[in-house]
Amino acid sequence: MAGLRMDFGLLLEPLGFMKVLEWIFSIFVFATCGGFQGETTLLVSCKGVVNKTVTAAFAYPFRLNTVVFSAPDPKRCGGTWTDTYLVGNFSSSAQFFVTLAVLVFLYCIAALVVYIGYKHVYQQSSKLPLTDLAITVVTAFLWLVSTFTWAKALADIKMSTGASIIQGIESCKVPATTCIFASVSSMKVLNVSVVFGLLNMLLWGGNVWFVYKDTNLHTQSVSLSPGTYTREI
Template sequence: MVQLNLDAVKEPKGFMKVLQFFFAILAFATTTSFSTYFTFHASIKPPCNDTGATVVRQEVSYPFRLDTVIQEKQLCTQPAVEGRFHFQTDTSSDAEFFVAIGVICMLYSMAALAGYTLYGERYSESDSLPTADFLLHGLLAFLWLCAASAWAAGAGTLKDGCNPEVWMDQVCKGNVTCTFESGDFKGSFGKLNISLLFGFLNTFLWASNMWFLYKETPWFRGNQQAAPPAGDVGNI
């Protein structure tokens, strides 16, 4: 019979599930909602008779596939000439892996918390359910570590991709001249750095919760039953 038991949330494994649910959302939400931009100046001579350079601005947002962007910008009016800028950075696989793990862990936290509160008695009497829960936690903790590490590397690549001084010579070729001037912008990455912190925090939460789940497994209960009572140790 299904019976709601909210006291399960007060137990370590239940309370940790609430934290895991909350911080998983924060991890993938700060990643998917992150956006920034970068700017640089470009000019073309000859045959352009214009003076000054044109500001080129490129928006950056999830899933961060800058390599699919080919921006055409009019660099000259006398005569009319356009410049084509093909950016090379692609960190979509790292970002999407990180977001996918966050969504999976959010859904698993919801399902596990529902199981603790609705089927707590069946969970405590079972050997297979706590064992499966423990093993899945180990797997998800490992995946969080992989995803956070991959996204940290991808974030570094993205920061370089938003810095025109790094790739300007490769993108601006021929008679197109690009410069990064004092008023130009390399992007702001505070929110992205926060998403990385949430990723590694989730790794810690899922790994540390394994101890509480291990105490529910038959392995721990078997060790407790096999240990001699404290009063009998001196009589051996």
């Protein structure tokens, strides 16, 4: 009964097809968020320096408080320019979001192996569908939490790397020193990661029903519904 029996037919059914979509969309999440790299740029004028470009490069997992701006010149504006860092540590939200995507990616592979190679075992077992249902419900909830947490963190990252950062740079407040915000890398790909997070949440939430239909909970509810009769043997 437990032998391997390859059957790709389940991939054409909602249970298997949605698992493939969940697998693909999890890849998009950690590719768009985990692979991001960007920088924010200022133009600094100070003692002996006019409109010198200084940059701060940041990337996943967005520990911005460890990212320092480059100095305007070797003399650091006559000693008035001190090490200047970005503000904020958003690594917990970003890593939660990406780690969930990686775990989902691995689980989808394991689930597809069971669906394709051990469909007969899955359908004859009562524990496997229930376990699959529990994981599906928990994962849908985690996508909800992680996506909205990451969306809030992304909004804060944009604030911490945008034009408002000049207000928190002490070196820019030194007399005869001016700082002008120049640019920041586009974060459209991070916006896309939030969209994929929402799509994953919807996929896993919708998949709860299809997994539930394969459990004995659904079978019992159907057999005990009004208008049906059961007979004990």
